[in-house]
Amino acid sequence: ILDEEIDHDEESGHEEEDDGEMGELEEEYRTLQASQQSILQTLKQHRDDDASRGQAVKNQKALWDKTLEMRFLLQKAFTTSNKLPKDSTKSRFCSHDQEIEQAYVDLLDSSKQTLGSMLELQEALLERNQAAKEDF
Structure with a gap:
């Protein structure tokens, strides 16, 4: 046991x-x-x-x-x-024909709008990318 x-x-x-x-x-x-x-x-x-x-x-x-x-x-x-013609030549063209003068004014307006749009795009892109914004 x-x-x-x-x-x-x-x-x-x-x-x-x-x-x-x-x-x-x-x-x-x-x-x-x-x-x-x-x-x-x-x-x-x-x-x-x-x-x-x-x-x-x-x-x-x-x-x-x-x-x-x-x-x-x-x-x-x-x-x-x-x-495009320089200022003196442009003046002679525009003074002879009202349509040419209006087309030239329209071209300037369109160019200003395009430039404004490009600057707005640049600002928007800079807002989205803070690192790039510091370079400006």
């Missing part, structure tokens, strides 16, 4: 030891899971940040392309405007 009691005590000791090890393993498992969740969250955040930066670069490139296209279109107009 004494041997049976010793065996029973040893088994109880092993069970308690097994329970302790199991608890440690479960705690380690929970720690690893929490660590993996944290890493996963960090990776998702980096992915979202990269996607946001990629979209910003894409938008910036599209804006740059449109700005360059507009510059080419305006270059034609500016080149042609340099061919």
Whole structure:
């Protein structure tokens, strides 16, 4: 009987030891899971940040392309405007024909409106991009 009691005590000791090890393993498992969740969250955040930066670069490139296209279109107009008669010649044209004078006035008004629109666009773009605003 004494041997049976010793065996029973040893088994109880092993069970308690097994329970302790199991608890440690479960705690380690929970720690690893929490660590993996944290890493996963960090990776998702980096992915979202990269996607946001990629979209910003894409938008910036599209804006740059449109700005360059507009510059080419305006270059034609500016080149042609340099061919307009100088003030003395313009005065002679305008004094001989009322239609020419009106067309010239309309051209000036249209040019002023275009310039005003371009300045408004510049202000709007500067408002949206504070870093560029500091340069002005």
